[in-house]
Amino acid sequence: MEDKSKGHYWVKSGILNVLQNFSGVFFGFAGFYILVRVLNKQDFGVWTLFMSVTTILEAIRSGLIQNALIKYLSSSDKKEHPEIIAASTFISGLVSAASILLLVIFAPYLSRIWSSPQLIGLLYSYVIVFIFSGILTQFNAVEQANLKFNGIFLNNLVRQSTFFGFVLICYLTNFKIELVYLVWVQALSLILSLIVAYRYVRHNFTFSLSMGRPWLDRLFGYGKYAFGTSVSSLLSGTVDQMMLGALLSPAASGAFNIAVRITNLIDIPGNAIAVVVFPQSSKRMEEEGTGAIKYLYEKSVGTTLALVLPGVLFLYFFSDFVIHFIAGEKYTDSIPLLHVTLLYCLLIPYGRQFGTILDSIGKTKITFLVVVGTTIVNLGLNYIFIKKIGVMGAAYATLVSNIIGFIVAQVILKKEIGVSLWNTLVHLVKFYPEFFEKYIKPALNRRSGQIDHLQK
Template sequence: MKIISFFNSNYWLRSGSINLLQNTFTLAISFGSFYFLIRILDKADFGVWILFMSTISIMEFARVGLISKSLITYLSSASRDSHNSIITASFVINLSLTIVLALACYLFAPLFSKMWDSPQLVPLFNLYIVTFVISGFLTQYQAIEQAHLQFRGVFLSNLIRQLALLGFILYIYFEGKQTSLIALVQVMTVGALVATLVSRYFVQHTFRLSIKLDRHWIKQLLQYGKYSFGTSMTAVVSSSIDQMMIGSLVSATSAGIYNIAVRVTNMINIPTNAMATIVFPQSARRLEDFGDVGVKSLYEKSVGTVLAMLFPAIVIAYVFAGPVIHFIGDERYPESIPLLQLTLLSAFFIPFTKQFGTILESTGRVKLNFYATVISVVLNVVVNYVFIRYWGIIGAAMAMLVSYLILFTATYFILKKILGISMVAVWRYTFESYNEAYNKLMEWKREVNCSEKK
């Protein structure tokens, strides 16, 4: 009972375990969906699917940027008497943005279809509008739960949403049936609906709407969220622009080839995303309790811990890039091998840049983070255009490495000036993580030896 009580009372242990579990399942399900999907779709359809997913992810992340982070921030710090008014204001903003983005999706679908020479994109985008409306409620519910430092509903709803698509793909693969891209979107819609209902259950006691709409909170949420919205939107554009430009400057099939390398790199970066989820609400509280000193320590420790987990994975994946690509994408995608090796080098810089944005937003410096993100996107677009134009697909991987190197350098000097972060401290935490893991391993071996002697 004492162990359970300690687990429930310790934020880092509780939220860290749930987020680690969630990201482990996300990694497994994402890999499973990708692994079998690439085998049931031809290279052309797979490329179109990648371009479709890259586009809708911009819509989803844009909404999360405006809604989630501002709602989490104010619910975490405001008095309970204001919670209903904050939730109501956030819900109205959410609904309004969802309508605007859904309309934009409908209007721009023909343009994307023509730009990427893929007529089947139009019905895909039109159907996804239904999914997008449903997931708007899911975004709202999950943000409310995270604001109360709870993650179980977030974990379960995300799991259900991902398993719906994986289950359908496995059915098609093992039954030897044919499927269409439109059928995949239909399954996504069903998964989003079930996930939303589950998430609603976990916040049923905290999701309360006020009869009166408080304009003060509308203004406050928009004031904070507009920069977070811009940051999230530009960040996801930056992460997708290379694939989109490959689809436009080369071909949709080439975008699918490049995506394989990027996807492997993203899988390796799962610990980075998990840490960012934990750090965001905790950073806001550290700022209030300990000031910039507490945030500085949080940044150094979180980046150092993630680097300790990433380094072995990156080295192994780099050395065995050939077998990794052949295993994931079968023998049809040998072009992805050199792409993977280049994108893996970029992965070393991602923990620094990821936590840079998380720290700035959680400490109220959203305006600075917004400007930094916009500049990085412009840089990324220019570098990608030049490199892809001259070197094709390999140029996109080179552009990713160059862009992250420049961004890492800039963010380091910004945080050094603002918080006084130390690169030495980051690496100290990295090596301390290895030392701690070694000591725990030795302790476990001693316990095993003692039990065997008994």
């Protein structure tokens, strides 16, 4: 019965998270498909830089709060949950206030270095969005810690579809989109998402008025490294676009962003599996030890690679068609960028599950140091390569830094939990026949049986 329950968790939560990530990428990509056509290259580049800054702000807060809250809620007694949630919310409020202050101070500076005067108004308007998103992050973390994903899926669907709906209506009615309108719609979509999220989480989102110092210390002690990891990881993924905007132009940043957006289409399985693995790995470490964690890493990486490999091959060999279909003729310069970004897509599952597994077993400091080191290398290589060879330099710099990070991560995992790189490839190869035997073959047999029955 217990095995059946575990299987039900993995199937249900896996499907929900794949759907959530698919809807996120679909609506994000569909919105991008329209924006890239209705905005000129300069405005699209400014929007790309704006999204890079705000995504980092979100990572600062969620990195410090989210994983720590999920870890301790999923592994602690139910009686302690109100105190844990209260401590986490208090830290979230402090971090939000500090982030808003930094945003107000540095917005004019960012506007100057990127030669984008309208960026100041966009960042100031984002303050209200940031407040609402902080509340939503708390709601989603509590639901995930309780191994439930329905509310997360639905509130994200509401948030993404609202934004996309606005962009689509503007496109169909030839309404001129001002960038600040997009920020206002983000705020509206968050309000609607909060209403949905609260309905699902209200029974588990309980506060304790006697918030103790021990939980503040534990959450912050765990979260400070997860925070550094999230921010550094995000910087590593956006520093190329930021430096292109500063060293070349916002338009160059926009061209690179198109290649990144397309590769994100094949990253849906990795995101979904990481969300499911994190709370489970925390539990299994407590119950079964490092052997279970080793298998969990190898299996999740192999499965993710098996799911993304067909997409990588398709996009690589049909990149010309994909770029022209998605972004149009004016972004032909994104084609060689896409070829390089697809190569490091094959390393992303290793890095993502490296962080997920080490964070879940309390090794957040190691994850933090690896990601910070990789980010510093990426920053240096981007500066050198962009100066020497232009836009392509950003792609090559990110590829090299990802290879270095991959090697370091595998050495650490081998030492900590005995991970075998070969086993991940074995799981990759075994995935296809296993998938055929478990899902395709039974479906074909049922179909064949139905045909025989009808013929009789």
